[in-house]
Amino acid sequence: MVRWIVIGILIALCLVRYIYVVRTQIQVNIGDQVAVTGVIWNGKIRLENRSFIILDKLVDLSDGDEVTLVGRVSSQVIDKIGQNIFLEEAQIENNYTPIFYKLRVYLEKRITKYLPGDLGGLASGILLGGNRLLDYNTKRDFTRDGLSHIIAASGYNVVMVSGWLAYFGRKIKHQKLMILSGLLGTILYMLLAGLTASIIRAGIMSILSFTALIYGRKSDAIWSLLITAVIMILWNPWYIADIGFQLSVAATLGVLVSSGSEINILLMVQLFTIPLILHHFGQLSLVAPIANLLVVWTVPFIMQLTALGLIFVPVLYLAWPFLTYMLFVASQLSRWPYASLTVGQMSWSWVAIWYLVLAIVYNRYYAKRQIAPNDR
Structure with a gap:
């Protein structure tokens, strides 16, 4: 009982902090002229409130450039707060320090020098995170198969x-x-x-x-x-609205409440992340469980071989069969007629109900079964 009271207090603190920050933001209306400043990374302008603006590929900019966009608000954003739109003060967010950014770029170039194309892009993505070195079709395949988390640090x-x-x-x-x-x-x-x-x-x-x-x-x-x-x-209260943060917490919780079975872990991760995916994207990958079961086991091999290959290049080539296998599975499964379905966005109320049901089921059945052997 005490645990649940503490959890309730912590959640309340987070909500109060979030509401306070939202109410102190600069409110803008449709038609207002605004200026947004950010830093380019991975082809997007990263903003302070965890959001980003995707750039046209024809724009001659590179990662690390600071840019300011000026324009008028012409439509509502996807994740608006209530009926209002809020503009963050012009602040710059750069997730990389200059030294580590240069080191990262150097490591990416070293990997792709010996593993060209999607092989190098996938190896780099698995070790360092990010999909910017992958071909568009490959990115689409990983998204349709529910494998995007593999190439995200x-x-x-x-x-x-x-x-x-x-x-x-x-x-x-x-x-x-x-x-x-x-x-x-x-x-x-x-x-x-x-x-x-x-x-x-x-x-x-x-x-x-x-x-x-x-x-x-x-x-x-x-x-x-x-x-x-x-x-x-x-x-940073804006983390509440950050999709990456939400999915990371949900997936981690799914892993923590599952047993040691790999299939069980994959199932729990899917159950804990599906409502958020449906809420934000309205799409459901039907092949995600199969795809993850087929390729997740290769991730530690790829990651370790790629890391060692940065020191001793010949080792890098040992990752080639695993990378080829993963790309093949992703490509083949994405071609299935119903690999990904558009089912419509789930409301937050239904998301809450989903997690409430999961909590009840876990507390009533699953948790007791895990505790029982330790009590003997």
Whole structure:
């Protein structure tokens, strides 16, 4: 009971913070002239409120350029707040520091030099995150198959990188070095992959876990997720409206409440993310469970071989069969007549009902079955 009261208080704090920020924004109406300033990354202008503007490919701009767009509001935005449209103060958001941005570009060029085309683009996307090096048709295939999360830097990447460095620290039998290595790996990868919502979420959770080890304790993963989400929202309330943040939290929660079975994990992730996907995009990938089951197992191999290949190039070629296999599966499944269906957008009320039902089912049946063996 106490746990639920605490959860309710934390959620209330986040909502109060969000409502306060929304009400203090500059309100604009249809027909008003506005100016928006941002920084180019991945072909889009990144804005302070976690949104972006897609640019025409003919525009001669490159990543890192600062631009200002001036125009009139002619239609309502997709994710408006109530009946109003809000304009953030002209602030610049750049998820990359100059040094790490240059390092990232260098690593991408090194990968694509030896793995050309979509092979290099996919390897780079899996290791560093991002799909900008992939062909348009390949991006479409991954979207239709429900595989876009594979080429987006996420919690899995953070865990892998911090785990690698922690492993070396553990090998020399020095616990403090293991913990410090894990923390360092987490922070460095966050800066290299870009401080997106999913990366920040995973990074904070990883840091909380390593901090708990310093004090000789094990962290509660679900509580770590909740605390992380609260910290992020209190710091930047716009994360509530960030699709990447919503999907990252939902998918992570799905993993945490599932059992160790790979099929079970995939099923729970799908159940926890479907309502958000339907709300934002109104599309449902019918082949997503099959696609994920067929290719997810290759991700750790690709990621590790690509990382090692940056140091010793011949190793990079060992990732070639896995990359080819993943591209083949994505291409073939996307051709199925009903691979992706447009079913219409789900309202927030139905999203809430969906998660309420999941919570009731989990609390009444699933959680008890997981706890039972430990109580014997």
